[in-house]
Amino acid sequence: MEYFVGIDLGTSSVRAVAVDVSGQTVAAGQCEYDIKKPELDRAEQDMNQLWESTVLAIRQMLDEKPGIKDQIGGIGFSGQMHGLVMVDQDIRPIGNAIIWADQRTGEQISHIYETVPEEEFGRVFENRLSAGFLLPSLVWVREKQPQSYEKIYKVMLPKDYIRYKICGELGTDASDASSTGMWDMKNRTWAYGILEKLGIPKDLLVESHESYEKAGQVTEECAGLTGLKKGTFVAYGGGDSLMMELGNGMIRGGLMASTIGTACHLTCALDAPLFDPKLRTNTWCHGGEHLWSIMGAHLSGGVALKWLKNNILGAESFDAMTALAQEVPAGSEGLLFLPYLNGERTPHNDPNAKAVYLGMTLRHDKRHMIRSTMEGIVYSMKESYAIFRSLGIKGDRIIAAGGGAKSPLFRQIQADMYDCPIYTNQGKEQASIGAAMTAAVGSGYFKDYEEACGQMVHLSPEVTEPIPENVKLYEEEFLRFKEIYFANKALF
Known part of the structure; x- marks a missing residue:
């Protein structure tokens, strides 16, 4: 039996997962870590710690199934996107990685657009720059920490450093590089012309x-x-x-994924680089030539529930919280939650956006807060869904992914808000399976992604159908939800 390994470097943990050629998980290891926040608007991680955690996760995986190492045909990676890792000539990290959740670079984005107008930039990158992207973070280092900038030999994304520690070779891939702000989306290469204007050495x-x-x-x-x-x-x-799209079999249009993890995103695979002219969404390169993806990114997903659990309610567990939320009807009896605890990307691209509970009365209690928090997370994703539909993207089914896929209540809220059946993958390791799939195709075990998906991706027969009365209620409440941001923007 031959196995393939997917190493998924997330924001809160790293997982090493061995799967067989049918996509079944045979062994896994995991190690958690935290985001470092030296200041309120900053989000960093120690790449040495992430490497040590990766080593531990791999050893756990191998210990779970002794002898597997001789049957591993290849290793692939899935990594948190956008972040900046700087290394010196000895390939040692220069300071902490500045990751996707960082919000310090609003001023630097303005400086970039002063040099390369936003319209010109958007024609090449097909996205709007956001705080947390590699390019503005690099410009921040150049402006605020010139001594560190002068030491830089190479820049890369977080998973690229971990891969270097495993194989000893530097590099990146088009899907991750396309999320840096330094990319020519149509030509699938670095945007050398823009970088030259910005004074970034190639x-x-x-x-x-x-x-x-x-x-x-x-x-x-x-x-x-x-x-x-x-x-x-x-x-x-x-x-x-x-990689999560690959793990869900998303290599052609018509299939969307609604992913609720620490952050959350709605995605759809494309065979051409379609992008929103208003640059509210993101367009990325996918896992191979002639493949792209469109994504609505939302910065507060499961982290909002974690915040509510640990900082506000002191709840016992997420399961206990969702059990309480199920006692409340759809719409949380008028309580709405704007989930912008860490700013927001789609559709507002506003690092200053804040979270709001609106409509609270004496009749509301913690049950309503929990359910409205869950609903607020999906309302924010519904904004991306509305943009996709306006671009002519009409997914015929949606796959729930990430931690949110495990919750029947979260699945029902998504079905009702999207007014679309919600499917799930039988496996729970979509990002890792997608990562393993890159190795299975690259090593020659499968001839292409179509063959790999046919063997390794298996959707569950269980489908969550929308409830008509909830669909109507959420459509009405969605109009109120969209007004919260605009009514409070000046106060933010």
Whole structure:
């Protein structure tokens, strides 16, 4: 039996998952870590800590199924997107990584658009710059920490550093590189013209390849630390939202994924780089040539429930919270939650946006707060859904992914708000399966993604159908939800 490994470097943990060629998980390891917030608007992580956590997760995976290392045909990666990792000539990290959740760079985005007008920038990048993207973070370092900037040998994304530690080769892939703000979307290469105008030396960039291509092989040093077999094939892998799409079989249009994790996003696979002219959504390269994806990104997903659980309610568990929420009818009896605890990206692209509970009365209690928080998360994603529909994207079904897919209540809220059946994947490791799939295709086990998806992706027969009366109620409440941001923008 041959196995493939997907290493998923998330925001709160790293998972190493071994799957067989039918996509079934045979072993897994996980190690958690935190975001460092030295100031309110900052979000950083120590790449040395993330590497140590990755080593531990891999060892846990191998310990769960002893002897598997000799049967691993390849390793792929899924990684949190956008973040900046800077390394010196010895490939040692310069300070902490500045990750996607960072909100410090509003001033630098303005500086970039003063040099390259937003319209010109958008024609090449097909996205609007957001705080947390690699480019504005790099410009911030250049302006605020010139001593660190002068030490930079290369810049890369978080998963690229972890892959370097495994195979000893520098590089990135088109799906992750396309999320940096430094990318030419149509031509699937670095936006050298824009970078020249901004004074960013092209020598700082690593080579970019497709997700399934060979990045290298497991080094002797990595084998000694992790227990992996020296010489094992290593693929480039990709950004987590794209790898999750692969793990859900999303390689052609008509199928959307609604992912609720720490943050959340709505995505749809495309065979051409379609983008929103108002630049409210994101368009990324997908896992191979002639594949792209459109995404609405929302910065507060499961983290909003975690905040409510730990900081406000002191609740026992998420299951206990959702059990309480089920006692409340759809619409939370008029209580609305704007989930912008960490700013927002789609559709407002506003790092200053704040969270709001609106409509609270004496009759409301913690049950209403929990349900309205869940509903607020999905309302925000419904804004992306409305944009997709305005662009002519008409998904015929939606797959629930991420932690939110585990909750029947979350699935029902999504079905009702999207007015669309909600499917789930039988496997619970979509990002890791997608990452493993890049290795399975790159190593030659499968000839392409179509064949890999046919063997490794299995949707559950259980489908959550929308409830008509809830659909009507949520459509009406959605109009109120959309007004909360605009009514409070000046106060934010």
